[in-house]
């Protein structure tokens with residue numbers, strides 16, 4: 252076994268490249284090339300090192316061009332191993348560039364060339380074999396999202412890299428494996444173990460790029476599989492330092508997008524927007540279409556949470572255009588699905604239907620039956636909005652077939668939920684009873700995801716509201732209140748501000764049903780403060796208007812107290828039924844904010860009693876230990892100047908202004924008689 256000599260300086264420069272000391276490495280390479288005393292083989296070896304530098308900088312187009320040049324010249328030289336190396340560099344660049352067809356062509360060339368080398372036991376052969384398995388694994392994971400195929404290749408590459416003691420190769424394979432376990436298989440613990448091992452190894456090889464990439468993956472794992480946002484942001488920030496040192500704008504853009512998504516999940520929409528825009532600007536600078544499209548998707552979601560649906564739709568349409576351009580079916584399928592959801596919110600049922608049908612078609616082509624099952628959930632709800640009951644029933648049957656094929660707990664629950672929704676709109680009381688029974692059965696199931704629980708609870712509230720208007724039974728209202736209490740508990744644990752604001756808004760209207768004006772105003776104040784705190788500007792404006800209306804109608808509500816107007820009439824008067832229907836349309840967006848991971852890491856935090864925001868800076872602590880932020884303490888002082896828990900004055904220098912109703916009996920709602 253003979254290994255051809257490498258130039259004297261080569262291993263030193265290679266070390267510099269691995270460490271990310273690009274400027275010195277390039278200086279030395281140029282000095283070598285300028286001397287002119289080299290042979291072609293040495294020249295090409297240095298080209299390959301330069302490819303590695305371009306890789307670490309995320310400049311894949313340049314990397315591809317240089318590798319292609321190197322490949323052509325290696326043919327002149329007749330050195331197969333250098334030709335294979337150059338082809339592999341080209342293939343790796345093509346994966347990052349998202350060019351599957353060109354990739355398949357190039358990798359086949361490399362593979363064929365390697366197979367005719369009859370030196371299976373040589374070190375040089377094994378090095379290329381390991382690299383080939385790594386690239387194929389990377390391709391299956393990144394482009395095809397095929398976890399099993401990816402792991403088959405990656406496991407072989409890991410064994411080979413280990414036997415070759417190639418730590419850089421090993422770290423790369425482990426990182427892609429952690430992506431497979433985390434993103435493709437949802438096995439968080441395995442993903443984290445692999446990333447931790449990669450981080451340790453990349454520190455051992457002192458590779459700036461690999462340390463940065465490991466930190467990026469750590470951030471992804473902690474954010475999206477553990478729900479530990481604060482930890483994840485720390486990892487992202489450390490990774491950013493490395494990518495900035497390497498001047499890798501692509502990975503800086505990726506990190507910014509991830510940080511934006513994390514702030515979105517945390518509920519800090521202002522910061523989320525800031526990072527998503529930074530990510531978009533950089534993606535445009537490096538001219539990477541996939542990244543631009545993905546940033547549009549993030550921006551669209553942020554605007555959907557803000558309730559600014561027009562902007563949201565605009566960003567989705569822009570991303571869709573790019574996904575079509577680069578023929579990304581996964582991207583198109585996701586965007587069509589989300590577009591169906593937002594069009595449903597604004598009541599454009601036809602467009603919603605069109606979008607969900609496109610998404611189903613694409614997901615069927617990709618062969619992602621899990622996504623198709625989730626599509627059906629939207630489809631059935633859209634058909635219900637449209638009033639097309641007979642088609643909704645037909646689609647339920649299709650979902651049932653799909654459910655039997657997939658045999659997964661969450662899909663089974665989704666099927667039950669949709670079945671209940673169809674029964675719920677039936678005019679027959681017996682069907683509605685059955686719907687209620689199924690919905691109750693779902694929330695008692697411990698396996699159910701919190702997102703579904705939220706949607707189920709809202710639907711139960713709506714069912715009971717209809718029952719309330721038919722029966723006039725106050726007991727039904729108590730039951731509704733027990734469900735809103737459960738929703739508040741989920742909002743608290745998942746720190747979901749949209750859910751908080753929507754429930755307090757709803758509770759204000761429910762309070763009015765029993766003519767409890769005092770609590771109605773308190774709930775409105777609270778809903779408004781939450782919406783303001785989390786920059787849900789449109790919702791805040793809507794609530795403010797509602798509060799103003801209520802203030803003007805106080806005398807009307809006083810008069811109503813003296814009449815025995817029925818609950819059905821009160822429901823109409825408060826508009827609680829229309830609000831409930833709007834919440835149901837929005838519930839699919841609200842529920843995406845609530846995940847098992849978020850609830851798992853729920854910690855007791857010091858939050859303001861009113862706006863639920865974390866308290867930074869000035870705090871007002873009442874004698875009863877109730878805590879208010881400065882903004883809310885001020886709002887309460889202006890409103891009634893009493894603590895909501897103990898009724899003690901907040902500002903002792905000012906008089907308290909309890910609501911008029913407080914002086915009257917109320918609280919005991921049973922005192923009111925209702926007309927049947």
Ligand SMILES: [Zn+2]
Pocket residue numbers: 780859860861862863864879880881882883884
């Ligand atoms: Zn507050």
Ligand SMILES: [Zn+2]
Pocket residue numbers: 873874875876877894895896897898899
């Ligand atoms: Zn108090």
